[in-house]
Structures are given as structure tokens and as C-alpha cells.
Amino acid sequence: MTQSLVAHSGTFDIAGLGTVRRLGFGAMRITGPGIWGWPADRDQAKAVLRRAVELGVDFIDTADSYGPDVSELLIAEALHPYPEGLKIATKAGFTRQGPNRWIAVGRPEYLRQQVELSLRKLRVERLDLLQLHRIDPTVDADAQFGELADLQREGKVGALGLSEVTVAEIEAAARHFTVATVQNRYNLTDRRSEDVLEHSERNGIGFIPWAPISAGELAAPGGPVARAADRLGATPSQVALAWLLRRSPVMLPIPGTGSVAHLEENLAAAALELDDATYAEIDAAA
Template sequence: MRLTGPGIWGEPADRTLAVRVARRAVELGVDLIDTADSYGPNVSEEILAEALHPYAPGLRIATKVGLVRPGPGIWRPVGRPEYLRQQAELALRKLRTERLDLLQLHRLDPQVPAAESYGVLAELQTEGKVAALGLSNVTVADIEEAGRHFTVATVQNRYNLTDGSSEDVLDHCTQNGIGFIPWAPIAAGELAAPGGPVHEAATRLGATPGQVALAWLLRRSPAMLPIPGTGSIAHLEENLAAAELELDDATYAEITSAR
């Protein structure tokens, strides 16, 4: 998402740097990269293909369809089956692949019956154009309804130390073996302010507040697949270092109770 221009719109200021960031992520062991047709639009998928194709064995590129972009910072759902199919076909072309590793419905369209959107995704999987299917910005009821059409592999909802509105969705995913992809994972709000539990933990552990926020997520559930976005190699490396940071029981409990 952050490999594009301001407002997640257009080309980044430095496309060469964006390519380097993607390549460095894979060098450091990242094996899941999340994108969407609406990032740019198109720009993110095209940069990832330029940077990483042919893809290393085990590397999975997840993309999303279902949002259109009339302009910078504007996102509108479109879930018509013919549109979702068109965008999936275009994603195959932009990512230079014959099968999408993971295709996620970016958002349900209130103007389109969910069954119609789910149905075309299931068709794409049956046709071999998609390996796995996921959802984004959904409820437990949405997941259960989608499950009548296809196996839900992942769910991508906003979730972090300051936003627990998807707590029930995370628990459902954990209990049912569904990968949970929290977007905006680093947000910690006042918890990261001086004197706050995230700030105190970061100081004690020699880490950054963002790293503590990611470490908390990773401990919260084995289903957790955080996707911190960045357009900076230094920030990328900082984020990935959070995977080596372990919160002790007391620190984890203190941060959890302060949410």
C-alpha cells in the first residue's frame, strides 16, 4: 500500500526505491506480501511484479478486488460479479502469474447481494485462477455466509492496540484455522506516549513502540499475520525485527489491560 503515491494514488516519488523495498523484504524472509488493485490504482501490483517476478518458491502475493478509486483518498465498493472477475483477470496480468495465491474481497458492496460476489470468487477458484480466497472488513456473520460458497482462508480487518472492534472476528479466525491479517497494525495511540505501557516496554526492551505493538499482535493469536506497510528500507527492517521481540507475561498483561 505504501509503495504508491500520496493518498495511495499514482506513482511513488521514487519508483526505484519502491522496487528496492519489495526486494529487500523478500531478502529478509518475508513470504507474504499484501496488495490490492486499488493501491495506485494498479501501481502497487505492477511494482511488485517488476521487483519480484519470477517469484521465489514459497513467496505468496495476496491481492484484493472490490474497491474503486475515483481519486486520492477515495474508496468506493463495487461488488458486481462481472467487475470482480474483470479485476481478478487484470490482477493476473499485472502480477504476471497464471494463478493468484490469495484473492481477497476488499469490501462488501451494500448494493450487491453478498452471495453474488462470493459466487464469482468461488468460480474463479474452481477455474484454477485463484489458489485461496479471503475477505476484508467483515463480520463473523459475513465469514460464515461466505463459507457456504468457498473455504475462507484469510480475513483482513483493522485491528491493533487502539482498535479492538474485530476482537470477535479474530477469535473466530483463531478457533477455525483462518489467517487473520490486521491492517493498521502498528497504531498504539496514547499507549505509546511517554509513561504509557507501550512506551515503557519499548524503553525497557530497547525497542521502538511500533515493534512492541507488532510483538503484542504476534503473541495475541497464532492466526495473526500483521502487514505493516512502508516505503522505507530502514522502516521495513525495523518492522521485521519485531518478529524477534518477545513480550514476557507481565508486559503483555499490562499492555492488554491498558487497551
């Protein structure tokens, strides 16, 4: 496989960031179990990152809370100095208390602190894209949005985005800054963010679906995803990703893994085309 493979996914122009290939890489699962601590094999984790770039990925998504810190540090260890054109998105606003434990913290001083730390960990002078990982319900939302806008005006951040938000929250944030991306859970079996996706389409916002591969019973033997995979000589995961890429031109899937083989399987979805009938059958079932 060559760089031309991922190019089949097409491109999207993220406001304030520039053009990226639509199929990217999510760097959450290069950490330890429960998204906590270092992976058992650091060299393998770095090999995954390097292979992703070799195959044409130019958009990597991470967060300060993955590890915490581990994912950002590994990205820098594996890829710095960064190849031309590579864009790295990170997130702030979630704290960690142990494996699989997450608590939102959106105090302005905390968000500023985390941006400064991410700059150091990623070894950059400006973050390409910063996304508010969660809106802290205990802190005035305008204060959180305002701090992000200040960081952008100061040149510490290029583009700004949000994660796990409603349309109303996107509109509230847009009074402070241009919302470049939204990262909500979205896949074949969880389409509760359909209204957010449609809002993103209308406003040119990049939509980053997390947990993109989940297909549940649709991928079980005899299910529509499994049948499509058999017909196309593909895997159910590849079909799920191909469905997302066709679903919307603003869709930016970022499947993540700690395995080079699984990475290569996921990225091969860029070249998988679903015919109208197959897409419609899966869409109806979903």
C-alpha cells in the first residue's frame, strides 16, 4: 500500500487549518489499557504512527487525557520533526482519575495550562487544532469558549473545535470563534448526532465521528454489513468506514488502533466504494 491509497478518501478543508485527507488516525488506543498509562510495547505504538503517515494519513487526532499525556508524547517521539502537511488535533477539558475514568474540567486557567503543556509535549509553537473535549457543566460555557478564543488570538492555537456537543452548543461557541470541527460519537449503530452532522454540513464544519467502526449486529453473520463485506471482498470494519465516508462530505473518520496490521486494514477502506444499492441497504438497516 502506498500514500495514494488514503488519498482515495478525498479531502476536506478545515477552517483555519487547511486541507486534510478525510480518513485520518485516532491516537487514543496507542496508550495502555483503559486509555491509561504507557502501552506494553512503546516501539510498536510508534511504528503504528509512522506507518499511518507512510500510508498517507495527514490528520492525527489525540488528546491530553489519553494516557494522560502518553499519546501526545508518543506522537512527538515517533514523528517529530513532523513531515510537511501533517496536521495534529488535540483536545483539553477532560481529567483522568484512573483507567476508563474521566471528569470534565473547563476552568479557563486549566484550559490555558493544558494548552501550554500540549505545546511542550507535541514540541510545537502552535497547536494545529484544539478541541474542547467536553463542556464542563459546572463552569460558565461562555467563559470556556472565551478562553479558547483568547488562546487562538494569541497564536497558541490555529483552529478550534468541540466534542460531544449539541447544535445549540455549537451555535453558542460560534459567537466566540469559528467552530472548525465537531467530534461526536457517530457510527452505524449510534446516529443520535444526526442533527449535529446535518448542521455541520450546512456550515462547513468538519465532523469527526468517534467510535466510527462500531456496527454491532449489522456486522454479524447474515447482517447487511457482513453481506456487503463478503460481496466486496472486504472486512465489516472497512464497510463501516466506507459507509461513513459516503454518508457526508464533511465526515472525517479517525479509526484508531495499536496494531500495524489493523491500521493497514482500516486505511484500506479509503479505496472501498459502496454501490448505491449496498449503501441504501446498510443505511436503512442502520
